[in-house]
Amino acid sequence: MELEEIKKRIKDVSEKAEKELLEIVEGESDKLEIWKVKYLGRKGEINNLFALLPHLSSGEKKEAGMLINEMKEKLNTAYEERISITGKQEKHKINLSFPGKRPETGSFHPITIISREISTIFTKMGFGIVTGPDIETDYYNFEALNIPAEHPSKDVWDTFYLSEKEKILLRTHTSPVQIRIMEKTAPPFRVIAIGKCFRRDDIDATHSPVFHQIEGLMVDRGINFSHLKGILTHFIMELFGNNIKVKFTPSFFPFTEPSAEVSMSCNICKGNGCPTCHNTGYIEILGCGMVHPQVFRNVGYDTDEFTGFAFGMGIERLAIIKLGITDIRYFFQNDLRVIKQFS
Numbered sequence: 001m002e003l004e005e006i007k008k009r010i011k012d013v014s015e016k017a018e019k020e021l022l023e024i025v026e027g028e029s030d031k032l033e034i035w036k037v038k039y040l041g042r043k044g045e046i047n048n049l050f051a052l053l054p055h056l057s058s059g060e061k062k063e064a065g066m067l068i069n070e071m072k073e074k075l076n077t078a079y080e081e082r083i084s085i086t087g088k089q090e091k092h093k094i095n096l097s098f099p100g101k102r103p104e105t106g107s108f109h110p111i112t113i114i115s116r117e118i119s120t121i122f123t124k125m126g127f128g129i130v131t132g133p134d135i136e137t138d139y140y141n142f143e144a145l146n147i148p149a150e151h152p153s154k155d156v157w158d159t160f161y162l163s164e165k166e167k168i169l170l171r172t173h174t175s176p177v178q179i180r181i182m183e184k185t186a187p188p189f190r191v192i193a194i195g196k197c198f199r200r201d202d203i204d205a206t207h208s209p210v211f212h213q214i215e216g217l218m219v220d221r222g223i224n225f226s227h228l229k230g231i232l233t234h235f236i237m238e239l240f241g242n243n244i245k246v247k248f249t250p251s252f253f254p255f256t257e258p259s260a261e262v263s264m265s266c267n268i269c270k271g272n273g274c275p276t277c278h279n280t281g282y283i284e285i286l287g288c289g290m291v292h293p294q295v296f297r298n299v300g301y302d303t304d305e306f307t308g309f310a311f312g313m314g315i316e317r318l319a320i321i322k323l324g325i326t327d328i329r330y331f332f333q334n335d336l337r338v339i340k341q342f343s
């Protein structure tokens with residue numbers, strides 16, 4: 001091949017390469033790499049041009065070689081410039097076929113789950129939901145509930161006082177809500193109250209200084225202990241299943257008379273005995289009783305006309321039994337691996 005012919009070939013390759021390079025646009029860095037291999041690669045079209053030179057005279061060889069090298073340099077520079085154009089838009093490129101990133105979703109805390117389940121059971125039986133303050137006075141937390149200042153049973157509640165002088169405290173149970181509701185509501189009514197309670201307990205597997213309770217109160221004409229038994233038995237069976245046995249045992253609370261503790265057959269060992277039920281086959285889950293006449297008198301109710309019952313239970317305890325959680329501390333440590341299992 002003559003020198004002139006080779007020069008033309010060099011020009012053709014150069015023009016073709018430049019034209020193709022300009023056609024590569026933003027975001028097409030993959031095409032740019034293919035172009036690079038095609039022209040500037042070790043076995044690319046430019047290096048192939050050197051194969052045409054051997055039979056030329058040394059002067060011609062030098063001339064043609066310089067032309068090829070000049071072109072190679074020019075195309076290299078053009079390639080580097082093109083990278084900045086194609087690469088610039090790369091990060092804005094959206095591949096619509098890629099699966100999206102799933103946003104992290106929240107889940108309900110087990111205490112919320114159980115509280116809602118319990119609320120639903122009682123609202124189906126016509127109970128309304130009421131609330132009361134976490135910070136209470138000694139009157140609502142104790143006195144109005146028939147627990148006078150010097151009453152020995154007051155020792156049972158290790159109270160957090162915010163001001164001992166003014167008798168302001170963190171409520172030790174949800175029972176003060178009973179008084180607040182009765183003060184402003186004329187019977188008949190039936191309500192439940194759900195909320196936090198506080199006691200100066202040391203933290204261990206079964207105790208926490210903050211915990212949740214559900215309180216229930218029903219007042220009407222002619223309410224007796226069978227209504228209490230019927231409603232609580234129905235509630236426990238709804239929450240734990242129809243095979244559960246329910247047992248009422250006489251007990252004492254200052255604000256109810258008569259009072260009872262309610263146990264259910266252990267759902268872990270099915271009544272055969274296990275560590276959870278201390279081998280008794282039964283687990284105590286709540287306290288209840290007929291509202292003490294003195295409590296009614298404290299809120300101005302006519303004890304000849306109205307009777308009622310009240311009950312209270314710890315939600316953590318019910319959650320532990322229902323969900324098989326072994327330690328009350330799990331509810332408060334906010335370890336998402338634990339909490340997420342139940343939503």
Ligand SMILES: [Zn+2]
Pocket residue numbers: 266267268269270271272273274275276277278279281282
């Ligand atoms: Zn058991």
